Amino acid sequence: MAGKARLPALLALFAAGTAAGAGAGVTAFDFAGRYTHTFRNGVVSGERYLTTNELMIVATGRNRAYFNFDLSFFNGHVCSLSGIARLEGQALVYREVARLPEDPPCVLRIWRRGARLRWNADNNSCRTYCGARGSFTDGGMRWSSRRPISRATRARLLREFERDRHLP
Secondary structure (H helix, E strand, O other): OHHHHHHHHHHHHHHHHHHHHHOOOOOHHHOOEEEEEEEEEEOOOOOEEEEEEEEEEEEEEOOEEEEEEEEEOHHHOEEEEEEEEEEEOOEEEEEOOOOOOOOOOOEEEEEEEOOEEEEEEHHHOOHHHEOOOOOOOOEEEEHHHOEOOOHHHHHHHHHHHHHHHOOO
């Protein structure tokens, strides 16, 4: 009889814990991982080859994360960008001051929508980090492509980022 009396109490505790967790909100840790997408690419001569796009996200705290994009596009064009994004609502947002007076500041948002990790740079504001056929506009990868990043790789990425930030 004592076991039957404990079951409702345990279920109530579980429900309370689940409800509390549901309202906790998204953190940078929820995005952490290595995302990849492999696809057939090509060049204007007709040559075809496989290429892999990669996004790595390393949470550096609850509300910020280091990210590193390596995206490939037709004819060998690429987009490469890394930096620290801060959590704004349900998205990681990278904001940079404009490099040239005529360039808009690079603002890149990364968020989850259903089964996809999405990103977008409004008005193609991060175009200086891309070749002619590349863009950070309306991109995404399958959420299921996410894999953990080893501690050693996380440490290397953060060291490289710190070193690059201090270059003249």
